[in-house]
Amino acid sequence: MWFKNLALFQFTENFTVSAEELEKQLAEHAFSPCSTSAPISMGWVSPMAQDMPLVHAASGFMMVSFKIQEKMVPAGVIKEVLDEKVEEIELRESRKVKKKEKDTLKEEIYQSLLPRAFTRNTVINAYIDTQAGWLIVNASSAKKAEHLTVNLRKALGSLKIRIPEVLPVSMLLTQWLKTNEYPQDLTIEDQCVLQDNKDASGIIRCQRQNLFTDDILSLIDSGREVIQLGLSWQDQLSFVINDEFMLKSLKFLEVVQDKANDIVSETKQERFDADFIIMAETLREFIDFIMQIFAKDSQESEVSDTANTMTDINSVENGEEISQAHDEDDAPWEDNEATDDTRDTSVDHQNQ
Numbered sequence: 001m002w003f004k005n006l007a008l009f010q011f012t013e014n015f016t017v018s019a020e021e022l023e024k025q026l027a028e029h030a031f032s033p034c035s036t037s038a039p040i041s042m043g044w045v046s047p048m049a050q051d052m053p054l055v056h057a058a059s060g061f062m063m064v065s066f067k068i069q070e071k072m073v074p075a076g077v078i079k080e081v082l083d084e085k086v087e088e089i090e091l092r093e094s095r096k097v098k099k100k101e102k103d104t105l106k107e108e109i110y111q112s113l114l115p116r117a118f119t120r121n122t123v124i125n126a127y128i129d130t131q132a133g134w135l136i137v138n139a140s141s142a143k144k145a146e147h148l149t150v151n152l153r154k155a156l157g158s159l160k161i162r163i164p165e166v167l168p169v170s171m172l173l174t175q176w177l178k179t180n181e182y183p184q185d186l187t188i189e190d191q192c193v194l195q196d197n198k199d200a201s202g203i204i205r206c207q208r209q210n211l212f213t214d215d216i217l218s219l220i221d222s223g224r225e226v227i228q229l230g231l232s233w234q235d236q237l238s239f240v241i242n243d244e245f246m247l248k249s250l251k252f253l254e255v256v257q258d259k260a261n262d263i264v265s266e267t268k269q270e271r272f273d274a275d276f277i278i279m280a281e282t283l284r285e286f287i288d289f290i291m292q293i294f295a296k297d298s299q300e301s302e303v304s305d306t307a308n309t310m311t312d313i314n315s316v317e318n319g320e321e322i323s324q325a326h327d328e329d330d331a332p333w334e335d336n337e338a339t340d341d342t343r344d345t346s347v348d349h350q351n352q
Contacts, residue, residue, distance in 0.1 A: 007145035
């Protein structure tokens with residue numbers, strides 16, 4: 001349940017939908033498993049367990065979970081069967097199989113393999129902080145986060161949110177390392193990623209290193225920018241922030257875990273409740289802190305000299321629906337991050 005990543009969205013007006021009404025709206029788009037012939041299925045599930053409510057509400061927070069189930073038909077298997085069929089036809093009929101016929105055969109093979117395919121399950125968690133006006137998605141990429149927001153908007157009919165406008169993150173992170181001056185309550189940890197500002201492919205990854213060394217400083221002086229930096233906050237959280245203002249590899253440290261463990265719980269639901277409230281309250285305080293550092297509107301008077309270098313972040317209020325492509329490389333919930341945001345990545349075999 002503890003989130004590992006944070007993708008932040010601000011409500012542009014108060015979120016007034018009750019937990020009961022949200023439950024009703026999500027139920028109309030509840031998840032059901034893939035049918036025999038369907039390559040993909042998606043919908044809302046309970047954050048806690050099967051047959052539990054689709055919305056887990058506590059202390060002004062509402063948690064939801066979106067599930068995606070995809071049939072896995074390896075391209076290599078399709079190619080192998082296709083090559084065999086093409087060879088058989090060409091030998092039997094003494095003719096060349098053309099591209100259009102190959103494409104038809106390929107689709108027929110794909111459809112024939114679907115009922116026997118394994119499935120991959122992905123669950124994306126999120127919660128709404130109704131008091132502070134945030135939608136927080138446990139997603140390690142913008143595409144994954146957007147996939148949840150698009151489907152939440154579809155369920156509700158309208159979702160007035162925007163990506164927070166922030167100062168150039170890379171510029172601030174680079175300045176922190178260069179000057180060894182950074183906000184109180186933050187600690188710079190031992191990992192960062194540096195990118196050549198003239199060649200985006202020029203990447204240097206530093207791990208388990210003292211970042212305040214002459215070597216790091218010389219890299220910055222030679223034109224490298226910090227696009228990712230490991231940080232910790234008040235001995236409560238450790239995380240990695242990148243130049244897209246995505247927070248990854250989130251870990252709730254001993255202080256927070258002890259606070260949660262101090263709450264006596266007799267059932268799994270009580271334990272979930274306690275952990276959820278502690279996590280959400282901690283993140284409310286943390287997000288308020290981090291926005292005081294990075295938000296444009298809170299820093300305008302101090303950074304007027306850098307106004308021309310600021311990058312606008314587009315609103316996602318009118319974001320278009322993401323294509324539900326069968327191709328694995330096009331799937332919006334896929335990325336190559338080591339830290340995943342999924343609660344359930346089980347693989348099941350479809351019964352005949």
